[in-house]
Amino acid sequence: MSRVTCDLTMSLDGFVAGPRQSFEQPLGEGGERLHRWQFEEREANAAEVAGILEAGAFIMGRNMFAGPGPEAWDADWRGWWGEEPPYHAPVFVLTHHRREPLELQGGTTFHFVTDGIEAALDRAREAAGTKDVAIAGGAQTARQFLSAGLMDELRLHISPVILGSGERLLDGVGDLRLEPAEVGGTGLVTHVRYRVVR
């Protein structure tokens, strides 16, 4: 069976976004600094950047698709990624709002799942075939899968940044058993691939 993976970038003090997240500023104040490694050191981190998008199907939370707040759902929002999103695979969006699938170019179709994370995972596994299913974010969705024991591999990208406040990745996930399986990195990031032990 395919694995369930999740790539997340976290500050050294445990935040995945700064304070005051909004539709205009989805990563909160200062949060974009977390992701410098993906842009300024793209070549040195090529394998990790590619790994984020190599799954056969993706699951994301409603805020990851549309930002916090009600704006996007009112506006027939098509996601942040333009007409050809980088997923090139089915993406299952967790939401309470029913909506028809949104088929964009390059193989990305957003499916809106209203009956919970396990239903979303079943559908994503079926779509992924032998490939992995990736939890694309955000942090709240990652925490749900971690807490429910539904994640196999957490790939943390730890930025050497202190945000001081914002949204913490691991608050309230309970007592996980994690095992570092691989480490690496550059001057802007430390990659740790954790196996989640059941």
Place this chain on the structure above:
Amino acid sequence: MSRVTCDLTMSLDGFVAGPRQSFEQPLGEGGERLHRWQFEEREANAAEVAGILEAGAFIMGRNMFAGPGPEAWDADWRGWWGEEPPYHAPVFVLTHHRREPLELQGGTTFHFVTDGIEAALDRAREAAGTKDVAIAGGAQTARQFLSAGLMDELRLHISPVILGSGERLLDGVGDLRLEPAEVGGTGLVTHVRYRVVR
């Protein structure tokens, strides 16, 4: 000039100790799990374990020497480490209580410094000569040196443990510029050596 280093073990969610630290339980509830890497994988982590004690002088906070609470100062406390502590070098203890130096076996002498971290650092540098000065802990003392811009290298040992509550290492240290210089690890720990950029 010798560098100022600091080795600290932190949970993946940012804690250096669990909740309810006390004289009997200085690492708080569950905190001893953070240090499994030092005991259960001593050989695999031999270089890092040795690195913790290779400085020419050490600085530690009062709680590190005597635990939280007033008990130890009343009892003419000689530290947690027996008659031959593992430091084998001068150790400068930050405190508000004056006390004569305590000379133990094997080269460890505890000096009690009542005039602040910079005075302690001056004395430690002089004692260390060309060797490094290590901030031996605890977390509060490490934060003081980080915030004051007096640390050159933070060596974090990140345990794959979620404590959920306790004492956070990096709360309130301000916006540091850190740069990962070396990463490594085992199944029980990820070592990251950060240069603190001024």
